[in-house]
Amino acid sequence: MINKQAKNIDLYKCHRSKWDNCVQKQHILSPSELEKMNKYKIEDDKKRFCTGRIITRTVASRYLKTDSNKIEILFNEHGKPYIKNSKAFFFNISHSGDWVVVGFSDYEIGVDIQMIDTGKKLNIDNIAKYAFHPDEIKYINDSEEEKHTRFYTIWSLKEAFVKAKGVGFYNNLEKLSILPVIKDNNTLIDGLSLSYKKIDEQHVLAIAFAKNMPLKVSEHEFQDLL
Ligand SMILES: CC(C)(COP(=O)(O)OP(=O)(O)OC[C@H]1O[C@@H](n2cnc3c(N)ncnc32)[C@H](O)[C@@H]1OP(=O)(O)O)[C@@H](O)C(=O)NCCC(=O)NCCS
Structure with missing residues (x-):
């Protein structure tokens, strides 16, 4: 499906300035997607959800040569979405801050985007305590200036890891150190190739x-596809 010589992942991004273009196409969503979308109280959350599903349906319909409203999205027991009757085609959605991203691949994939929030709203030390390896905690605390960027980079890598596994919850996440990926971007950890990049000043993306x-x-x- 995807040309393996040149690439193995197609990543579609949509900035908040274009979400309204996606919302206009909401008629291609399924009744259950529309119901879920309309349950969101915050307008941005509604738009992020809608945009993720519009991207998924539009791109999948091109790969699978069918109408976008005929794509059937099912979920595994942990809530990871997949496309019915499509064994060689995987995708994963993520949204945060100003971006919605969806990755497509011939193999299981996890994608995670995080807005680097430097405010005090989230207690990153508390989160790190339960989900980060001691080496990771040392790494984030080694630089006061870079602390938030380092924290969100590790967090997005761990989320992408868990999302690729499709488990929703990973036992002993604090025993898994993702630092080899920070040192050498594009590293294999527990059977998964991991990579990250900043897509702008405020957002980090991991796959x-x-x-x-x-x-x-x-x-x-x-x-560009619309
Ligand atoms: C389910 C989970 C992976 C979603 O991640 P998130 O960062 O909150 O949100 P994202 O925007 O990145 O991803 C949401 C999308 O992932 C997909 N998704 C939902 N459950 C999923 C799962 N179990 N596996 C993979 N993808 C999943 C959905 O498409 C969802 O978007 P949609 O409902 O709009 O279609 C996350 O909430 C979770 O449970 N993580 C557990 C791991 C953990 O403890 N991490 C702590 C940080 S180290």
């Missing part, structure tokens, strides 16, 4: 991919 091969990501702006 985990169930294949031992370097990630070759082809990035697209979703609005």
Whole structure:
């Protein structure tokens, strides 16, 4: 499906300035998606959800050569969405801050974007205590200036890892050190190739991919497809 010579992941991004273009296409969502979308109280959350599903349906319909409203999205027992009757086609959605991203691949994939929030709203030390390896805690505390960026980079890598596994919850996350990826971007950890990058000053993106091969990501702006 995806041209493996050139790349193994197609990544579609949509900035908040274009979410309204996606919301206009909400008629292609399923009744249950529309119901879920309308339950969100915060307008941005509604738009992020809608945009993720519009990207998924639009891109999947092109790969699978079918109408976007005919794509059937099912969920595994931990809530990870997948496309019915499509064994060789995987995707994963993430949204945070100003971005919605969806990664597509021939192999299981996890994608996570995090807004680097430097405010005091989230107690990063408390989160690190339960989910981070002692080496990771030392790494984030080694730089006061970089502390938040380091924290969110590790967090997004761990979320992408868990999302690729499709488990929703990973036992002993604090025993898993993701630091080898920080040192050498594009590293294999527990069967997953992991990589990260900052997509702008405030957002970090991580991808985990169930294949031992370097990630070759082809990035697209979703609005170019509309
Ligand atoms: C389910 C979970 C992976 C979602 O991640 P998130 O950062 O809150 O939100 P994101 O925007 O990145 O991802 C949400 C999307 O992931 C997908 N998703 C939901 N459950 C999933 C799962 N179990 N596995 C993979 N993807 C999942 C959905 O498409 C969802 O978007 P949608 O409902 O709009 O379609 C996360 O809430 C979770 O349970 N993490 C557990 C791991 C952990 O403890 N991490 C702590 C940090 S180290």
